[in-house]
Each structure stands twice: as C-alpha cells, then as structure tokens.
Amino acid sequence: xxxxxxxxxxxxxxxxxxxxxxxxxxxxxxxxxxxxxxxxxxxxxxxxxxxx
Numbered sequence: 058x059x060x061x062x063x064x065x066x067x068x069x070x071x072x073x074x075x076x077x078x079x080x081x082x083x084x085x086x087x088x089x090x091x092x093x094x095x096x097x098x099x100x101x102x103x104x105x106x107x108x109x
Contacts, residue, residue: 064103072100088104 069075079085089103 068099072102076079076102083107 067075076087078086083104083106085104085106087102087104089101091101093100
C-alpha cells in the first residue's frame with residue numbers, strides 16, 4: 058500500500074489555467090514559481106496538496 062507521494066510532474070500547455078484548476082479543485086497551496094527562469098524544459102510551479 059502507498060504511504061505517501063513525494064512529487065509528480067506534469068507538463069501542461071497552459072500553466073495559468075492548470076494552476077487555477079489545482080487551487081480550486083484540490084485547494085492546492087503554491088509554494089514555488091520559477092517565473093521566466095527555466096531550470097528544466099519549461100516554467101515550473103510547485104504545490105502542496107493535502108496539507109503535507
């Protein structure tokens with residue numbers, strides 16, 4: 058049985074729309090936004106979901 062999940066990565070076309078969806082649907086708390094800096098293949102946002 059799974060005890061926890063550390064992270065999951067999704068590459069999406071519309072980061073703003075996806076951010077709004079996560080905040081509304083999962084009450085996600087945004088904890089990081091890369092802005093125009095790209096450390097990987099695209100801009101990044103990190104969220105905490107479920108209070109962990």
